[in-house]
Amino acid sequence: MRNPYDVLGVSKTASEAEIKKAYRRLAKEFHPDRNKDDVKAKDRFAEANSAYEIIGDAEKRKQFDRGEIDADGKPRATGFEGFGGFSGRGGGFEGFPGGRGGGMGGGGMGEDIFSHIFGEAFRAGGAGPTGGFQRQAARGEDVAAELSVTLEQVGAEEKLRLALPTGREVDVVVPKGVADGQTIRLRGLGYPGGSPRAEPGDALLTIRILPHPRFKVEGADLRVTVDVPLEEAILGGSIRVPTLTGAVEMKMPAMTSSGRTFRLRGKGLPKKDGTRGDLFATTAITLPAADEAALTEYARSRRAARAA
Structure with missing residues (x-):
């Protein structure tokens, strides 16, 4: 991949x-939903996600800047400095234990050392008949998918069953702190590679939070409007406030005006740090169902009660 x-x-x-x-700008511009027939847009979308996974993560960004990992997040090969140079005698290397410049064929020491340096990439590709590296099989393609969730499911961090376009079904746990339109990467759940040894692609899962009839989302916080009878607003008392896990009792002071906002701590959505937002x-204020004369008499009686 290019430099992230x-x-x-x-x-x-x-x-940050x-x-x-x-x-976010690139994800919105190249999202598969907006570019269904554009293969290049799909590639740019996947590339943007991969780049953000590297430099959008503070620790991985430091590792990349120090040269410890490459643009794909894989460790860079190190340790060549202490091996000396080419011997110029038969294609071998000087300085290898037990090496005599006899080349790398026949499963000798050279292959063991390169297996140690390059890891599975060397062993999977192997050495060709002339001693060179074979090309690795092509990695599988990424696949785009969407998951629609309710606010209740986000709040409960539910595990949901998802059918991918590849035909595979997986269980997905709604992640903490997820936002509407956010894309998460499910590694290894894309299309298979070109050979049994090839690495499969990833699934790029976009989360869609469904609109709620009562709650409005503001980050991890929620807002809700609560109807309060006029009598309760004047005299005060307990009212029932809806939350994602059921209604709760809240004490309301006397002479509460319409439009006043109360905070219920920890009744919002989960955050990445394990805490929750607020509600x-x-x-x-709702008026009694009566005619104008009755309302006037009601107000006069309340005023007299306060004066007494």
């Missing part, structure tokens, strides 16, 4: 906010 900074179009000194903004309940 170049993919997102940001400088190496960009802040700038990186996130650039990623903000705004009062809406």
Whole structure:
């Protein structure tokens, strides 16, 4: 993959906010839903997600900047400096234990050392008949999918069954702190590679939070409007406030006006750090179902009661 900074179009000194903004812009522009017949857009979308996984993560970004991992998040090969140079005698290497410049064929020491340096990539590709590396089989393609969830499912961090376009069904746990339109990567759940040894692609799962008839989402916080009878607003008392896990009792002071907002801590959505947002309940005063004369008499009686 290209340099993740170049993919997102940001400088190496960009802040986390700038990186996130650039990623969201590209994800919106090249999302598969908006470019169903554009193969290049699909590739750009996958590339942007891969780039954000590297420099959007503080720890991985440091590792990439230090040269410890490459643009795909894989460890870079190190340790060549202590091996000396080519011997110039038969294609072998000087400085290898037990080596005599006899080449790398026949499962000798050279192959063991390169297996140690390059890991599975060397063993999977192997050495060709002339001693060179064979090309690795092509990695499988990524697949795009969507998961629609309710606010209740987000709040409960439910495990949901998802059918992928590949025909595979998987269980997906709604992640903490997920936002509407956010895309998460499910590694190894894309299309298979070109051979049994090839790495499969990933599933790029976009989360869609369904609109709720009562609650409005503001980050991890929720807002709700609560109808309050006029008598309760004047005299005070307990009212029932809906939450994602059921209604709760809340004490309301006397002489509460319409539009007043109360905070119920920890009744919002889960955050990445394990805490929860809050629920903000705004009062809406409801008048008694009666004619104008009855309402006037009602108000006069309440005024007299307060004066006494």
